[in-house]
Amino acid sequence: MSIVTVQLGQCGNQIGFEVFDTLFRDSHCSQGLCSKRENEAYQASCKERFFREEENGVPVARAVLIDMEPKVINQTLSKAAQSGRWKYGQHTSFCQKQGSGNNWAYGYSVHGPKHEESIMNLIQTEVEKCDSLSGFFIIMSMAGGTGSGLGAFITQKLQDQYSSSLKMNQIIWPYGTGEVIVQNYNSILTLSHLYRSSDALLIHENDVVHKICAKRMNIKQISFRDLNRVLAHQLGSVFQPTHSEDSSFHYCRNPLVSGIVGPGLPHATNVCLVALYRRPMFLSTNGDLMEHLVPHPEFKMLGVRNIPQMSAESLAYSTFTWAGLLKHLRQMLISRAKMEEGIDWQVRPPLSGLPPIGKASAHKEPHFNTSLANLVILRGREVHSADVGGFRDAALYTSWLEPADAFSVWKTPRPFDKYEKSAALVSNSQLLVKPLDMVVGKAWNMFSSKAYIHQYTKFGMEEEDFLDSFTLLEQVVASYGSL
Incomplete structure (x- = not known):
């Protein structure tokens, strides 16, 4: 089953290129570490x-490129x-000559309807052009105007037009020190709209x-391309083919549906529902109920951790065991x-049987990280000997x-x-509560001081x-804090 990627704005298009390049290079790398x-x-x-x-035999990315x-x-x-x-297809891009001026409202209310x-x-x-569509992977940022505003608009239209296909938005959270003066407005508007139209x-x-580039990759002068390559590596480690638990010898055909499923609502929960989940469950092609990461419509925020991730120079002198990798990955999760x-x-x-220590609200210093769902992805030699019991x-x-x-x-x-053994963790947990609470604040x-509101209301938005x-x-903050 195929995934159509939608690359939005400067950030989305630059990351999208690195993702496809990483996927292609990895899949065509003759590492000699597994059978032909x-x-x-x-x-x-x-x-x-x-x-x-x-x-002509040249692979073409299943992607649409959009920027203003x-x-x-x-x-x-x-x-x-x-x-x-590889290359992008002909007539798969859309651009104009006027951007969105880092204004979410302009991207959503002007560019969206005009170019829908x-x-x-x-x-x-x-x-x-897909024999069978798995869903959409939408790459965008939150800080600017086109990626955030137009991205939210297009995601909503995808939900309207392809309601039975899964939609995952890969979102770049802006630097805390600030890239754009109104980035916090753009961020809350993006997140709130995507919560209504995206599945994850x-x-x-x-x-x-940035810290991974500096401390793990040993990069001195960090560029946006360095950041994008780290992102592409993490995304590739999640989306490249794997065997699911129920299929030890065949590659899973549908990575999106296999990983993000709503099995129904919990028997008892103290959270308030925003809306009933659109689809109570997704089924694989053989009818089995697949593993899930998003079991409830109020919990859609996923974080990714990847281990190991280091420079080629350091890797040449490093060896890894599954026990060591999984011990570190589990501690990264809970801390x-x-x-x-x-x-x-x-x-x-x-x-x-005891109340959790340190499971404070989002307004207190976090300690133990409670999870809703976790997916561990293991790649490499002797993988079937890896013990993941600690995550159960x-x-x-x-x-x-x-x-x-x-x-x-x-x-x-x-x-x-280039890693002989590697592990990735996709987690739906309290990991992102603190940054979300800070952005909202x-x-x-x-x-509350009416700062810059006029820049949004002049394009049709209201307070x-x-x-x-x-x-x-x-x-959302309260619900994650109550886990």
């Missing part, structure tokens, strides 16, 4: 998901074509990725560490889900990128739109 048959199956599965082939200025799209198309490995028909026709054309939000924080550097080894899960501990999860329902693992003996402080966004996101 395994490698061929892996390559074929990757191609089916992310590429199609034209008559032509510069980045032209650069992205050119880089892909010049690589000689042209953009949706491009997406439909790409969808029609896969979030990367610029501050965290809210977002990379290997700075793991707090003092944090422990609560003892069974009931103390890691909220009380209204059984660990058997909350945890899943995918494996493949085929290594990823900063936006509220600006809103009630802001209040609706605050209300929804404050409920």
